Amino acid sequence: MLEVSGIRKTFVQGRVATEVIRGISLTVADGEFVSLIGPSGCGKTTLLKIVAGLLPPTAGQVALDGKPSLAPSRQKAFVFQHFNLFPWRTVLDNAVYALELDGVDTRTRAERARGLLQGVGLAGFEQYYPAQISGGMRQRVGLVRALLLNPRVLLMDEPFGALDALTREVLQGELLRLLAATPRVSTLFVTHSIDEAIYLSDRILVFSMRPASVVREFAVPLRKPRYEYNWRRDPTVVGLREEIWNLLREAAQHGT
Amino acid sequence: MVHDAPAMATSAALPPVRRSWRPWLIRGVSLVVVLGTWEILGRRLDPVFLASPSAIVAAAYGLVVRSREFQNAIIESMTSMVTGYGLASGVGIMVGFSMGRWRTVELALDPYVTALYATPRVALIPLLILWFGIAFELRVAVVFLSSVFPIIINTIAGVKHVDEDLLETARAFAATQAQTLRTVILPSSLPFIFAGLRVGLAAGIIGVIVAEMTAAVSGLGALIMKFGNLFQTAQLFVPIVAIALISVLMTWAIKLLEQVLTPWHRPE
Numbered sequence: 151m152l153e154v155s156g157i158r159k160t161f162v163q164g165r166v167a168t169e170v171i172r173g174i175s176l177t178v179a180d181g182e183f184v185s186l187i188g189p190s191g192c193g194k195t196t197l198l199k200i201v202a203g204l205l206p207p208t209a210g211q212v213a214l215d216g217k218p219s220l221a222p223s224r225q226k227a228f229v230f231q232h233f234n235l236f237p238w239r240t241v242l243d244n245a246v247y248a249l250e251l252d253g254v255d256t257r258t259r260a261e262r263a264r265g266l267l268q269g270v271g272l273a274g275f276e277q278y279y280p281a282q283i284s285g286g287m288r289q290r291v292g293l294v295r296a297l298l299l300n301p302r303v304l305l306m307d308e309p310f311g312a313l314d315a316l317t318r319e320v321l322q323g324e325l326l327r328l329l330a331a332t333p334r335v336s337t338l339f340v341t342h343s344i345d346e347a348i349y350l351s352d353r354i355l356v357f358s359m360r361p362a363s364v365v366r367e368f369a370v371p372l373r374k375p376r377y378e379y380n381w382r383r384d385p386t387v388v389g390l391r392e393e394i395w396n397l398l399r400e401a402a403q404h405g406t
Numbered sequence: 407m408v409h410d411a412p413a414m415a416t417s418a419a420l421p422p423v424r425r426s427w428r429p430w431l432i433r434g435v436s437l438v439v440v441l442g443t444w445e446i447l448g449r450r451l452d453p454v455f456l457a458s459p460s461a462i463v464a465a466a467y468g469l470v471v472r473s474r475e476f477q478n479a480i481i482e483s484m485t486s487m488v489t490g491y492g493l494a495s496g497v498g499i500m501v502g503f504s505m506g507r508w509r510t511v512e513l514a515l516d517p518y519v520t521a522l523y524a525t526p527r528v529a530l531i532p533l534l535i536l537w538f539g540i541a542f543e544l545r546v547a548v549v550f551l552s553s554v555f556p557i558i559i560n561t562i563a564g565v566k567h568v569d570e571d572l573l574e575t576a577r578a579f580a581a582t583q584a585q586t587l588r589t590v591i592l593p594s595s596l597p598f599i600f601a602g603l604r605v606g607l608a609a610g611i612i613g614v615i616v617a618e619m620t621a622a623v624s625g626l627g628a629l630i631m632k633f634g635n636l637f638q639t640a641q642l643f644v645p646i647v648a649i650a651l652i653s654v655l656m657t658w659a660i661k662l663l664e665q666v667l668t669p670w671h672r673p674e
Binding site: 202203204221222223224226227228230232234236237238239247248250251279281299 | 571572574575577578579580581582585589590593594596668669670671
């Protein structure tokens with residue numbers, strides 16, 4: 151279980167202090183998928199980076215299975231908005247990056263990657279460089295790179311935000327399938343898209359404008375697996391979408 | 407490079423290199439025209455003023471096959487070149503890496519690097535003769551000083567040019583300092599390092615020839631001076647062509663090494 155408690159973050163630049171996060175606490179249970187949604191620039195990504203250990207919080211604690219976890223760790227895998235693949239590594243070598251850091255030998259690495267690469271349609275592309283494949287394929291590599299670690303926590307920062315609408319939808323489905331096969335992982339997912347949050351999440355946390363705090367929490371009562379039926383037609387979705395949308399609009403107006 | 411490319415990757419794939427005979431035809435015609443004109447002019451002019459290509463080939467044959475002096479000169483120039491350039495590559499990459507990576511090292515060494523890079527290194531030859539004599543050590547020192555600064559400066563640029571997002575990625579996966587150096591900073595700066603190696607090579611070749619011409623005891627540079635002083639124009643061209651060939655060969659070798667080490671990076 152991932153526990154985030156009392157996180158505050160203030161950036162100080164010279165004599166100017168900017169308060170970005172004002173006290174956020176949340177928990178993500180094993181196997182749970184929680185989305186963070188809020189106006190742009192509200193500090194969602196900052197929170198995600200604090201959880202990853204990429205930024206130190208001004209105050210607060212991050213704990214994983216009860217133990218403090220404020221530093222980067224290979225138990226917490228990150229998927230980046232702009233993929234962040236290494237251009238000098240092939241698809242395979244990018245995918246197994248974390249295994250390589252763990253000292254796993256070349257053959258074992260390739261064996262462990264094979265299944266996941268095949269699962270996202272990257273079989274046959276192992277020796278390609280990132281510059282030679284499409285954006286959707288690059289983010290599939292990013293997903294495989296994160297999941298190959300067998301992480302306890304999956305942190306995703308608008309991972310499909312840089313993709314076209316159709317590719318995004320395909321990747322959302324693939325993500326749900328992959329996560330169904332890794333039941334213990336806790337996912338924290340930052341997004342701008344209400345529909346994406348509804349489709350993927352067990353719970354959605356709506357953030358306020360900066361300094362960020364959680365305005366409201368929604369449980370998504372849709373039946374799983376959601377990629378097997380047209381969830382958009384479900385009557386609860388319409389109400390949920392409108393409620394979240396109103397909250398976001400209000401938050402955005404408050405800020406300006 | 408890419409084998410059995412499935413159809414869906416082709417849109418994003420780099421365009422294949424087209425192999426064609428046309429560039430070679432154009433090069434060939436150009437060479438025939440220029441060398442032909444040179445031959446015709448050379449035969450009409452005073453042979454001291456300009457030697458014809460055929461006279462140079464004849465002189466080259468005589469020198470390469472029969473003259474111990476010429477063979478020794480090539481060996482001497484090459485060994486000092488390879489030694490000095492090899493040292494400069496090793497030292498340059500290490501110093502450049504340290505300067506790019508650690509601010510303290512950069513602040514400490516930057517004044518010397520900047521000052522020496524701005525000084526034409528050949529101006530130091532008289533001083534270097536006092537320190538190293540006029541033989542092998544002098545040439546190695548001049549080649550080293552000529553090559554090392556472009557290599558240092560390009561390596562620094564490469565190390566500093568590393569994409570912050572990729573450094574963050576390595577950090578997110580909890581890579582150690584050493585792992586980050588090996589998996590991110592080194593590969594990312596390789597194209598820059600090779601740019602430095604190419605510039606350093608050209609500077610090193612100039613260095614060795616100028617050193618030999620100044621000290622004028624041995625090597626291809628000394629031969630150039632000797633034939634010049636003797637007005638043996640055809641022979642004079644032979645060491646010049648030899649230098650050009652060595653230069654081209656070493657540049658090719660560097661290019662080949664770069665292609666092997668940076669297969670993801672295809673310039674042009």
